[in-house]
Amino acid sequence: MPASTLATEQFTLDVSSWLNSAPVSIESLRGRVVVIETFQMLCPGCISHGLPLAQRIHRTFDRDEVVVLGLHTVFEHHAVMGREALEVFLSEYRINFPVAIDRPVPGQAIPATMQRYGLRGTPSMLIIDRDGRLRDVTFGAVDELALGARLGRLLAESPSELSRASGETISSGPAFCDIDGNCA
């Protein structure tokens, strides 16, 4: 699905369950900017960069403006990254924002939401604007200053004013582990 198409429709999560929270719908968050950090609990780049950044966003912004969600997109080693293991992981790392488990697709390695939005690997950061549209997808390292500026600009948009979405990407850092198992 091309980015140009995505940006004109509502972003939706297709997930099997939630931790740290009752189920959250993106629709219910209309009017706020939503940051979705996709990760795998045994992905080194997620632990060293992606999740700590998500936690800083969660602490920095007012919850009425920016909401942070986690999305566990397991595409490898499924047997050892199940729900019970994820629960231990979230507890040990004191991650307390809502985390969804991307819906497994029978017979396929890549889960549903990850497939739908063509994510390349973990960590990936998705940014949803106040109108519920996917505006950015960034795989790998994210520059903190540029990310802050992007969020500031999205916060300055009036939901009703939106006529187009840029699809612009914040940055594309050095690759982490991708779907094909290539790590940089």
Next chain:
Amino acid sequence: MPASTLATEQFTLDVSSWLNSAPVSIESLRGRVVVIETFQMLCPGCISHGLPLAQRIHRTFDRDEVVVLGLHTVFEHHAVMGREALEVFLSEYRINFPVAIDRPVPGQAIPATMQRYGLRGTPSMLIIDRDGRLRDVTFGAVDELALGARLGRLLAESPSELSRASGETISSGPAFCDIDGNCA
């Protein structure tokens, strides 16, 4: 001069000379956001935090949107932080954005611009909006994500729309060395 007053008038620099550039007037930068990093070349917090952050801002943003300037506000040890020493310092640290020297005031330790805007010490970061008004003054550590968001919001303002300025401060980190020589 109270912040409420400052925010309604044009910010001006009162400086004795410039390095890395011909003289720059804030007025000539109308329409852009301007970040002014005030520092002293022998201030440890300036070297470890303030100036590296200013360099990251300088590298991250398009020069048509955000302009970074340095301001050498010497309020102590004047004899060893003169222009010749500053030139060596800027060269060694590869700082290549324009840097002004705050105008010395005869018989007083604190230079002119620092006095005018009541700066508490170094490093301090000043942010000027697209309309040339001083919007933020932050002494000490600055949170990068919050700073990025602040710049993003200021960039989203239309110069003509501005009716009031918030004077809101990004953050007030642990004190560095202030005018009274107190360090935290």
Next chain:
Amino acid sequence: MPASTLATEQFTLDVSSWLNSAPVSIESLRGRVVVIETFQMLCPGCISHGLPLAQRIHRTFDRDEVVVLGLHTVFEHHAVMGREALEVFLSEYRINFPVAIDRPVPGQAIPATMQRYGLRGTPSMLIIDRDGRLRDVTFGAVDELALGARLGRLLAESPSELSRASGETISSGPAFCDIDGNCA
């Protein structure tokens, strides 16, 4: 078992299996200094501090002088830190020194080697001298300069000269998660 006793006898591992290597006996390493990094794969302090330090030791010293071993001492959440999960973990983190799994004790949370040497939690670093005796046990953060000096002194000892062991501890940093689930 008191430290004074331990230091006069040969250190032994009581483990159920090995990864990255055929079984290693401490006895076979006589003449070398051995560093044993004990960890749990879902322990944040192990991932951020303990294991990276073990990897630096592994890279820095000649294998004829200092040998690094890992010891997976699972004392909590056993169901999600089994051998298969550990294999994925070691592969993702590119840990390639030999790692043993501490022998589970039926009906008890704490495994055999961890019990025998009274380890307080993870990460813990054990240092074995050239004569096969346990000389240091450090729980939590380890100062790199002090650790280097300790290893340098132990390397300077002649195996046969050893008449006594000091039992001196390198440092005792801020507590990580201990057996009772207390984290600092």
Next chain:
Amino acid sequence: MPASTLATEQFTLDVSSWLNSAPVSIESLRGRVVVIETFQMLCPGCISHGLPLAQRIHRTFDRDEVVVLGLHTVFEHHAVMGREALEVFLSEYRINFPVAIDRPVPGQAIPATMQRYGLRGTPSMLIIDRDGRLRDVTFGAVDELALGARLGRLLAESPSELSRASGETISSGPAFCDIDGNCA
């Protein structure tokens, strides 16, 4: 002067004055290991790496075993790195181990001790053994674990036992600014 020669004779400092201390002679420190950190106060690599490491050594070791000295080896920009500027620098950076000023040589850029031992630039770390002999000279970055091990081995030597000196170098990191003004 070749390293092989240096290691058989007593190391001596040829300096013009001392800060933080009365004059210190290397001879008076016989029986201890001495670390001499050479630096220039406006050298970025000295401020970010060399001097912080020297301060950690100073804090980590017992003064009866390892003594840290600073040596200000000014080979460029002499006018702005004089004694008065150095005093301010040491105070601002809270460096409180003894610091000597390498003796200026009339008509030459490179001062006396720097010339005598053929130092390549700053920062350089010199290590003197318990018998007063120069054993290591390292220009640029120093690996902390390897440095600790080197100090541990030197501390394990009996002063009288020394028959030869290895001249071995701890590491040779990425170049900082050298005498010819080349920086990496």
